[in-house]
Amino acid sequence: MILVIGMLATQLVTGTVWFDARYGRVAEVPVRSGGARIADAVKLFDVVPPAERGALMQRLRATGVEVRNIDAPAAQQRMSHFSDDLFDSVLTSQLGPMHAFVAHPVVLYDDTGEPLALATLLRAHAPTAHLAADVRLQDGQWMSLAVVAGQAGLDLRPGAAFADYFVRIYLARIFAVILIAVIAVRIALRPLARMSAAADRLGRDIHSPPLDENGPVEVRRAAQTFNAMQHRLIEAMQARTAFLASVSHDLRSPLTRLRLRAETLSDPAQRERFRQDLMEMEAMIAASLDHVRGVPSGEALRDVDIEALLRAVAEDARETGGDVRVRDQSASGTVRGYPRTLRRCVQNLVDNALRYAGGCRLSAHLSAQGTHLEIVVEDRGPGIPDAELSAAVEPFVRGGAHRQGAEQGHDGVPGGPDGAGLGLAIARTIAQAHDGSLILSNRPGGGLRAELHLPVAGPDIALDTHTK
Numbered sequence: 001m002i003l004v005i006g007m008l009a010t011q012l013v014t015g016t017v018w019f020d021a022r023y024g025r026v027a028e029v030p031v032r033s034g035g036a037r038i039a040d041a042v043k044l045f046d047v048v049p050p051a052e053r054g055a056l057m058q059r060l061r062a063t064g065v066e067v068r069n070i071d072a073p074a075a076q077q078r079m080s081h082f083s084d085d086l087f088d089s090v091l092t093s094q095l096g097p098m099h100a101f102v103a104h105p106v107v108l109y110d111d112t113g114e115p116l117a118l119a120t121l122l123r124a125h126a127p128t129a130h131l132a133a134d135v136r137l138q139d140g141q142w143m144s145l146a147v148v149a150g151q152a153g154l155d156l157r158p159g160a161a162f163a164d165y166f167v168r169i170y171l172a173r174i175f176a177v178i179l180i181a182v183i184a185v186r187i188a189l190r191p192l193a194r195m196s197a198a199a200d201r202l203g204r205d206i207h208s209p210p211l212d213e214n215g216p217v218e219v220r221r222a223a224q225t226f227n228a229m230q231h232r233l234i235e236a237m238q239a240r241t242a243f244l245a246s247v248s249h250d251l252r253s254p255l256t257r258l259r260l261r262a263e264t265l266s267d268p269a270q271r272e273r274f275r276q277d278l279m280e281m282e283a284m285i286a287a288s289l290d291h292v293r294g295v296p297s298g299e300a301l302r303d304v305d306i307e308a309l310l311r312a313v314a315e316d317a318r319e320t321g322g323d324v325r326v327r328d329q330s331a332s333g334t335v336r337g338y339p340r341t342l343r344r345c346v347q348n349l350v351d352n353a354l355r356y357a358g359g360c361r362l363s364a365h366l367s368a369q370g371t372h373l374e375i376v377v378e379d380r381g382p383g384i385p386d387a388e389l390s391a392a393v394e395p396f397v398r399g400g401a402h403r404q405g406a407e408q409g410h411d412g413v414p415g416g417p418d419g420a421g422l423g424l425a426i427a428r429t430i431a432q433a434h435d436g437s438l439i440l441s442n443r444p445g446g447g448l449r450a451e452l453h454l455p456v457a458g459p460d461i462a463l464d465t466h467t468k
Contacts, residue, residue: 027083027108030129034149035087038133039094041065041145046138066146073102073134073142081106087131095135104132127151191219195226205433206233248285255282284422303334304342306373310362313346323359324350333366335373335454337434342454345430348423349377349450357381357447367453372436375452383442392440395425427452 041060045067048056057067083106091101107130132146194211201208210230211223255278262274310326317324335342346362353360357379365374384392391397427450428438436454443449 027081027106027127027129028086029151030108030127030149031083031086031106031131032090034129034131034147035090036094037065037147037149038131038135038145039091041067042095042099042135042137042143045143050139050141064147066144068144070134070142070144073100073136074104074144076102077105083108083129087133091133091135098138099135101133101135104134106131191215191222195222198226202230202233203432206230206237251281251285299338299340301336302339304337304339305334306364306375307333309339309343309346310364310375313343313350314362316347317350317354322350322354324354325361327361327363333364333373333456335434335456337454341430342434345427345452346375346377348427349452352423352450353377353379353381353448366456371455372453373456375454377450377452378443378447380443380445380447383446383448384440386442389440389442393424393428393438395422397425424450 044056044060045053060067084103087106088103091103095101109128109130128148128150130146130148132144134142134144136142198208198211208230210227213220213223213227215223259275259278262271262278265271265274314324314326350360350362358381360377360379363376363378365376366372367374388397424438424440431438431452431454434454436452439451439453441449441451
């Protein structure tokens with residue numbers, strides 16, 4: 001756009017040059033012919049006796065040349081156009097050094113007799129020139145001569161010439177500039193597009209391939225800086241994971257000793273409560289490590305069969321006494337993802353439903369646009385207050401005070417009555433790593449609905465109507 005505006009500004013400036021050139025071309029024929037007529041009239045007055053000059057004036061007026069005697073010439077006026085210089089040159093060459101003269105500025109008129117301007121210049125076919133000069137005869141007498149000269153039968157059609165100029169100069173140049181600018185901008189922005197795609201991949205997978213460090217110096221520097229940033233992020237994540245893993249390892253020995261001591265308690269109820277507290281502590285440590293690790297870097301991307309995944313999760317839940325079923329009319333198909341990690345995501349959502357409702361129903365649906373597969377986990381538990389839905393997927397948030405009073409735990413981390421508030425957070429992290437999202441909402445009539453939106457691997461999603 002900047003190039004186009006600059007080009008238009010330049011063309012507007014050059015357009016004034018075109019106007020002057022066009023004005024001069026329109027004036028050339030009448031100025032040359034009119035100047036010659038004035039010079040011829042002067043030469044006639046030089047050879048005619050003074051007593052016969054009156055009759056000669058009458059005859060010249062009949063041919064369109066106005067002549068009158070004057071005492072002195074008019075003051076010299078500013079000559080600014082090419083036509084003025086041409087008129088002066090014609091008189092000089094025709095009259096010679098024996099005749100002093102003062103040429104007046106040339107005035108051009110259109111076909112209707114209006115002074116020629118830009119608009120009238122475009123539509124006038126045969127503009128005329130009004131020429132006037134004060135000339136001194138050889139005997140010293142000054143005379144004022146004026147003539148109106150036309151185009152000598154030429155049809156200039158300046159409007160057509162301007163249209164040709166506009167198409168060739170304005171439109172052709174602007175189109176060429178736009179084409180070159182688009183190509184140049186695309187080439188210049190290609191590294192930025194690659195960097196944007198790399199940043200998007202980095203947001204989903206910190207272990208995504210680094211940028212190629214090639215191209216111009218500025219592009220190489222930007223790619224090197226981006227790769228260095230990714231390397232530092234990986235190092236920071238690894239350091240945080242290593243720290244938590246070290247803490248987890250250091251805590252296992254005290255937890256083991258506490259578990260052994262708990263077994264020596266004589267009171268069965270006290271022993272069971274002690275055991276549950278230890279299980280909850282171990283679950284919190286394991287969940288914290290899972291949340292920090294996110295998607296394991298060693299797991300490869302594969303096409304994941306959603307139908308098989310849902311059936312496997314439901315079967316595992318039923319083996320432990322959970323009421324989990326896959327609904328009929330669920331869509332079957334594949335998504336591109338990390339199989340074990342994606343299963344853990346769905347498992348967390350199912351465990352969350354089992355913890356609060358004792359059961360749930362699973363289903364999968366193709367989005368209206370056909371770009372995403374929606375995995376839905378629905379339960380009939382207490383749900384989450386609407387004001388707390390967005391916060392429920394944050395780490396260490398347990399989804400509402402009324403849920404804390406439920407018989408079972410709080411989130412998708414199995415193994416304890418309360419959990420660490422990380423099950424839904426881990427599920428959201430995994431969804432984002434798959435370029436998807438996790439959406440929570442309350443069901444009409446009570447219960448929670450968790451929707452896992454994942455991009456499909458291809459257009460082969462089919463609706464399977466058999467009972468699962």
